[in-house]
Each structure stands twice: as C-alpha cells, then as structure tokens.
Amino acid sequence: MGEKLLCLSNGHGEDAIAVRILQRLQEHPQTPELAALPLVGEGRAYEQVPEVPIVGPVKTMPSGGFVYMDGRELWRDVRGGLLGLTWAQWRVVRKWGKQGGKILAVGDIVPLLMAWLSGAPYCFVGTAKSEYYLRDEIGPLQRQSWFERLESWSGCVYLPWERALMRSKRCLAVFPRDGLTTERLQEMGIRAYNLGNPMMDGLEAKPVVAKGEQGRALTILLLPGSRVPEAHRNWEQLLRAVDGVQQAQGNRPLTVLAAIAPGLNLEPFVEALNAYGWQSTTKGVPGVDDEQAQRFSFNQGLLAISQQSFADCLRQADLAIALAGTATEQFVGLGKPAIAFPGEGPQYTAAFAEAQGRLLGQSLIRVPGPEQVADVVQRLLQDPDWHQLIAENGRRRLGLPGAGERIAKDVLQLLFGVE
Template sequence: MKILCLSNGHGEDAIAVRILQALQQQPQAPEIPALPLVGKGQAYINHNIAIVGPVKPMPSGGFVYMDGRQLVRDVKGGLLQLTLAQIKIVKTWAKEGGVILAVGDIVPLLFAWLSGAPYAFVGTAKSEYYLRDEVGPLPRNSWFEKMEAWSGSVYLPWERWLMSRPKCRAVFPRDNLTTAGLKRWSIPAFDLGNPMMDSLEPSAAAIATKSQENPPLTIALLPGSRPPEAYANWHQIIQAIARILETFPNRPLLFLGAIAPGLDLDKLREPLEAQAWRLSITNHIFSSDPTALRFTQRKATLVLTQQAFNDCLHLADLAIAMAGTATEQFVGLGKPAITLPGQGPQFTPAFAEAQTRLLGCSITLVQQPAQVPKAIEALLSNPDRLQIIADNGQHRMGAPGAAQRIATQLIQQFGKLHV
C-alpha cells in the first residue's frame, strides 16, 4: 500500500507527522511520502519523511485565505505554477495505484479528490463548536455572523460533497460534536480524537517539579510561532506581565516562555531587559534545555525555552496565549488560557473571538494587557470554575492516542481496496 500525505501548513504538517509515524508502526507499514502544499514541510524533514514534488514557501506564510492582498503576493511569488505542479504529482500518484491522506482544510481535500485516487481526510481547521455547543447554537451578533451557519454545518455544502464522494473512505473530524454533525450527511466520519493532543508527555524532571510543595504560580507564555507576528505578540505579553507583577508583588511567580524554534531569542530578550528583567547565569528550570534563558525580577522568574514545550504546558497553571495550535493543546490539558487579540495575520481580533467559541469557557479573552491580572484573579478565586474548565478542555480536545487510532482505521479502510 502507498499513501501520499497532503497537508497545508506548519500545524497541519505536525499533525500529519504524528499519523504517519503511527502508520510506520503498523505490521505491514505502507509507503508514506508527503507533499506539503504550503511551506517547505520542515516537520516532515525533521522526521525523515520523504517529500515528493515541488515545495516553495509563499510570501503569505500560509495565511493567503485571510487577506486578499496576501493572495496577490503569493500569485506573484509563483503560487499558480506551484499549484499546477502539485496537482500533476497527485494525479500521477493515483495512476500508480496510490491512495491519499489529506490533512487540513478544503485545499488538501480538493487535491485528494482531483487526483482520482481513494482518499481519507483529517479535518483540523473546522469544528461545530464554532457555531454551537451541546446545548444549542451560539449567540451571534451581526447578520453576517449568523449567516455562518446557513448550511446547517460548519462544513459548507461543497466541502461535505467532497467528503461524501465514493472515493472518500474515511473522515476524521477533530471532535465528537463535529463527527455527529457530519454523520447526518451520510459522510463516513469516525470519532477517534484529535492528534494535536498526542506526543505532549512531560519529562520526568517536570513531573518531579510539579509535585513539589508550595510551587510558584506558574504561567505559560505562548506568543505564536510565526515571525514577525510573534515578536509583536511578545510585546503585548510583556506588558501583561508588568501588570501581573504589580498585582501580585509578594507572590512567587514563574513565567515559562514556550518559544518556537524558528524565532530569534535575542528579539525576545531585548524587550525583557528593557523592562528590568535581569539575565541569570544559572538555569535550574529545564535540565533538558541547556540553552534556555533565565531572567529574574523581584520574586519572579521568567524562562525562555525552545526545547521544553511539553514541560511548559504541564508545569503551568494557566497561560497568556496568542497562538493557535499551542493554545488548543494547553486547553486540552484541562487548563485555562487568557488571550489577547493581536495585529495578525493570524491572531487577529476575529481569530481570537473565534477561538473562544472553539474552546468555550477554557478561554478568557481580554482586550488589553492591563486586563490580564484581573482575569487571573477571577480564575484563582473560583475553584469550581477551574474544574469546569478542566473538564471542558479535555472534552473538546479529546484524549491522547488519536494518531494511533486513526492509523489503524486508515489501514482497515484502505486495506478493503485490496480484498
């Protein structure tokens, strides 16, 4: 069996890698190259997964659909030529008897259908929680917002059409509410969980640290992964931290900056030092990351790490977040996140508002950094709310192990083609 994986973005690539690694562990592992439709596919390269066909980073960085001006830039950058070459690759793959796994949104799903090969789809971008929860439709203000639910599903009719084709052997939505909705349209949807929650295990050192008595209030800092937006987000987060220090002057505080490997730590360090944070020579927080930077100010410690993402999530009591996937993963661990809208192109006010619908009560959206301390006080003073948040996050994001469950189902569904 040969499975070509299509994905369209950094986060989607990372999710696809988890599934492909699970497929590699199957008794009769299929041949599983990848074709990233956006970017270079660094996640595949890092895990030694072969890339077939042309890849080329576009000026938009993958957010072409959020801004028409970005589309113009991408077209000038060779988007049409790249797309035609990629379509040719998937059609050739189909002629050679291969099948396709599409991960992301309608773009890889459309490519899979155009190939003519049998295909499966992992829907990472859409959830019914954007429109409704288990109680019913969410209140929306403008007529435009209300129109988002015009077709009866977060997936539009043409997306559902692609998922209901005979060649589509399986669809793996990101949560059970979305799965139940798609099944109403005779789509072969399977509720197997969200691969975002896989591979988030903490280190033994983090587990030991978490079990210590009287730990400091620990806050994860999630500025996002894409420059230059992440640097702008970081400045807002630093403003929030300054207000937190004023609000909790006598309380030990630990801030854990989970910084994407592609960001420049110097650009994060400089504004910290301008705010009177002093770089410390020693780092006793993450033994697994000797390159981590540790800063101190009053009773507070702040650490920047690019190698201990999982430990940051597990050690933190709450997060100040201006990220997509990282925020969802944090919430999926049952923890509250406070979010601030940024300037984009990703974490815009509209994106932040949509994220509150996706993740429900686990997200507290504030408009200004000065409002963060009050949000923290509200959370810490309400244990019942924290328990509801814990249950909500785990319910909406699902249990770990989804990649393995999806891989097993893929083998079963595609295996029927050869019976």
C-alpha cells in the same frame, strides 16, 4: 507490499498532526510506502520523519499560509508564485493517483480537494473546522450580525461542496477534530469517526496543585505564535501582561515559561526582556528540561525561554497567556485556562481571537488587552469551581491522547485492508 500512501497537509499545525499519524504508521509491520507533500510552507515538521520523502515542490509564501485572513495577502502570494506552485503540486498528486497510490489529506478543503481530484481512494483528517464554531452541546451560539449568522446557513460548519468531497465513494473515512463535529457529519450521511485529535498526542498533563496555595510559585506559559515579525510584536504585549501580573501578585513567586517556535531568532525576544528589566541568570527554572534554554530573573520572578521543551512547558504551566493558534488549543486540551487578547495580526487578530473563543469555549478567556490579564489571573486563583469547569470543557473539546495511533490503524484497515 507495493502499496503507497501520500500525505497531503497545508500549514505548520496540519504538518505536525500529519507527522504524528505517519509516525504511528511507520510502527506497523505492514505499513505502505509513505511519502508527504506539504502544500503550504516548507514542511519543516516532516524533518521528524526523515524516512518519509517530500515528493513535490514546496515554498514559503509571503502570507505564511494566512491568505484567508486578507485579500491583500492572497495577492502577495499570487505575485510570489502561488499559482505555479499549486499547479506543480497538483501534477504530482495526479501522477500519484494514476500510479495506484492512495492519499491521506490533513487540513482543510485544499488537501481534501487535491485528494478528490487525484482519482485515488483517500481519507480526510479535518483539522480546521469544528461545529463548536457554530454551536455547543446546548445549542446554536448567539451571533451578532447577519453575516455571522450566514456562517451556519447550510446547517453544518462544513459547507455543501466540502461535504460532497467527503461523500465521494473514494473517501473511505473522515476523522473530524471533535465529537460534536463527528455527530453532525454522521447525521448528514458521511462516514465520520470520532477518534480524537492527534495534536494532543504526547501531552499528558501533570496534576495541578490546589490554587489556594498562595505560597507556591504560580507558573505562567507565554505563547507568542510562530510567525515573524508578528511573534515579536506579540511578545512585547505578553511581557506587558506579565508585568501587570507581577505587580498584582506582590510577593508571590512567579515562574514564566516561554515556548518559542524552533527556528526563530531569539535575539529580539531577549532584547525585549532586557527592556522590561529581566536580567540573565544561572538559576534553574522548574519544569524546563532544556540545556539550551535562556533563563532570566526579575524581582520575585524567574523566566525561561525554550525552543526545545514545548511539551514540558505546556505540562508545567498553571495557565497561559496565549496569542497563538494550535499551541493554544493544545494547552486548553490539557484542561487548563488560556487568556488571550487581540494582536496586530496577520494571524492573531480580534476576529481570529473571537473565532478561537467559539472553538474553545470557556477555556479561552478573552480580554481587551494586556492590562486586563492580571485581574483574570487573580479571579482564576480564587475560583476552583471555575477551574473545574474549564478542565472538563478543554478535555471534551480536544479529546484524549492517542488519536494518531487510532487514526493510523483505521487508515491501514480502510485504505489497505490491513488489520
């Protein structure tokens, strides 16, 4: 049909969300010519859609995309060529707009601004911001310092200049990450649509067995994050937490599933397991359909490290000990509790955990450190009513599966007039 759509995204989680939408677009008989440009990192997620070419320069920066966490990280990125990379990417986007292409921006203000500067019609999938950071269904959240209260000065989590980019006549739709954010943007005159969050696509939850069943193996998911060396430091802390849970649970069988990002070297993870007494085993670990998974045992516990069965790990686990970003949100969206404590960063710091706690509400249970995890696990096992509240909260904040397909349908209709 001669039409073209460029997908801009900025970060690993954003790339993954973009891929889910692109996959649904590919299924449509009248889909436009598709292309992608990951603005942060190398865009490995786009390998899942090999027919969609990456049409501009990509590069992994020293910060890994977390420049907003620390001014020193930004300076390291500038020295690593950030300005030259951004300029080269901008030239690609501008050329795309001049040639009559259209744009789908996924992420935060960076792809949104790029889309606006292109001169092309565009849609925006807002993955980074949520009204839940500022309020819940009852009202504004209590914030401690004047600086924290300043975050809500404009009456919306999206700042006036971000809303201006969304109000542009060329911005034909905004797809926020949840219903609360959609309602606020609609009140401010923005064409926002509540279609759900694509990060939940393909993650249907299995029924959770009653928590009072003390004889059943408790299944815990470990999420150390995807960035090294931070993930290795987080892993050490997670194993300390598991050690405490094993001691507290006594003779109850324990199954531990570790979802490790593809591409990470597993050697440091295995070395840490050995240091904590876990021994390699050939025993099967329930819930992991991954021939490459490495399996370990210790006392009454079985543990599997998998880099291929992320969705299975999320589905099978009863609860998670999580020092991750997007993966934690996906787990909570299945209606399950996650326990978190601050790591050393640069991503999963105390400030990040606090912000994630506002985003996810009571589904994320924050404790000071790994030593306190066992007590929370015990309380969760003894309180089915708490579980029910957590389940309802998680599903409300992350939405139902199928958002990728719904967004793809609207993008085709609004940008290309395809029914």
